[in-house]
Amino acid sequence: MNPSTFRHHSLGLKAILIVANNEWRAFKTNKGLLVSMVMQPIMLYGLLVLALSTNISSINYFGHKIAYNQYALIGILAFFMTTQMSQAMYRATVDKQYGLLAIKFLNGVQPWHYLTGMSFFPSIGFIFQGIILFILGVLSGGIYNVFYYFMALLLGLIILEFWSSLGILLSTKIATYEKRDLIMTLIFTPISYAAPTLYALPHHAPWILQALTSINPLTYQLKALRSIAYGNFDIVSISIGVEITIAMIIITQIILNRMQLTLSER
Numbered sequence: 444m445n446p447s448t449f450r451h452h453s454l455g456l457k458a459i460l461i462v463a464n465n466e467w468r469a470f471k472t473n474k475g476l477l478v479s480m481v482m483q484p485i486m487l488y489g490l491l492v493l494a495l496s497t498n499i500s501s502i503n504y505f506g507h508k509i510a511y512n513q514y515a516l517i518g519i520l521a522f523f524m525t526t527q528m529s530q531a532m533y534r535a536t537v538d539k540q541y542g543l544l545a546i547k548f549l550n551g552v553q554p555w556h557y558l559t560g561m562s563f564f565p566s567i568g569f570i571f572q573g574i575i576l577f578i579l580g581v582l583s584g585g586i587y588n589v590f591y592y593f594m595a596l597l598l599g600l601i602i603l604e605f606w607s608s609l610g611i612l613l614s615t616k617i618a619t620y621e622k623r624d625l626i627m628t629l630i631f632t633p634i635s636y637a638a639p640t641l642y643a644l645p646h647h648a649p650w651i652l653q654a655l656t657s658i659n660p661l662t663y664q665l666k667a668l669r670s671i672a673y674g675n676f677d678i679v680s681i682s683i684g685v686e687i688t689i690a691m692i693i694i695t696q697i698i699l700n701r702m703q704l705t706l707s708e709r
Contacts, residue, residue, distance in 0.1 A: 454551035462552060462560025466534065470564050476530075480568055483526070484575045487519050488512075492641070493583060502643045507673060512585040516576065517595065517672045518640030521665045523572045524603045525635045527565035529627050532610035534564055536617055554699035558692060562607040569603050570596070587673055595672040598681065602664050605688040608695040615702050638662045660687055 454461070470476075492515040499511040538544040547557060573596045580586040617623050637652070638661035644653065656662050667684030670677035 453553050454556070456556075458547075458552040458556035459560045462547070462557060463563040466561060466564040467567070469534065470567050476568075477571075480572050481575060483523070484519070484572055484579055487522070488516060488576060488579050488585070489583075492516065492519065492585075495641070504643060504669065504673070505675065507675075509587065509673065510584070512580075512583060513587045514643070514669075515641050516580050516585040517669050518638075518665065520573060520576060520595065520599060521638070521661060521668055522635050522640050523569055523576075524599060524606050524664070525631055525661065527568050527603060528606035528610040528631065529623070530565045530568055530610075531561060531607040532614050532617070532623055532627075534561060535611040535614035536623055539614055539617075554696045557699065558608060558611060558696060561611060562604055565603060565607050565610075566600055569600060573599070591672050591674050595668045598671055598684070599668060602667065602684050602688050605660065605664070605691045608688075608691045612691075612695040612698055615698055634659055634661055638665055640665065663687065 492512055495515070496510070496512040501508050501510055502514040503509075504514060535544070538547070544557075548554070552560075577586065577592060577596075580592070581589075586592050613626060614623070617626070637655040638659045639656065640661075644656055648656075663680065664684045664687075666677065666680040669675075670680045
């Protein structure tokens with residue numbers, strides 16, 4: 444099916460609402476996922492970080508002495524962006540596998556409409572987990588500043604588009620859920636832990652860890668989030684975080700424009 448057949452037919456902004464509404468219904472009916480999203484902050488912050496904070500009192504972060512639980516809390520917030528990517532990948536894989544992607548495009552949903560609407564599912568999940576994390580942080584002294592936290596959460600929503608777009612991009616090459624799970628396990632789980640989410644990278648760290656950290660987009664996104672969360676507002680870090688997000692959105696839209704559409708997987 445030639446992709447040119449859908450490029451000149453558009454439902455306009457209505458298409459975004461149609462796709463987003465479908466994602467909202469999928470989100471609120473997935474009870475198991477909601478339970479999992481509640482448990483993740485409790486396990487990662489409520490158990491792991493608070494346990495580590497009994498041995499690690501503070502982190503020296505760019506001249507600021509930050510309590511460890513406040514430092515790690517933002518790391519976990521960033522970690523949630525990568526886990527929400529799996530939701531975008533899953534939803535897009537479903538669309539592709541059952542021919543829904545082709546049907547949507549042929550009925551006036553443009554690729555950028557699709558990207559915007561499909562980001563609704565992971566965005567709602569990210570906000571949901573961010574609020575639970577905030578409650579846990581307030582109860583444990585893990586919030587550095589309430590206003591800055593919600594500003595960081597807002598930036599996280601923007602940066603989340605990088606991971607949502609990447610998940611949708613990868614779904615164009617994935618035919619089965621097994622391949623999706625394999626990619627998440629072998630590639631993106633290490634990405635989450637190769638960035639300084641729960642630790643501060645020392646200057647004398649092994650060279651391979653420094654190399655992995657330097658090419659990891661999550662590293663730069665973390666710097667942007669922490670820059671806001673601690674009131675530093677580093678424009679360079681924030682700009683890098685936003686720029687790589689825009690670049691990923693553009694790349695994914697180009698791929699969706701050019702991909703071969705079928706009504707079922709071969």
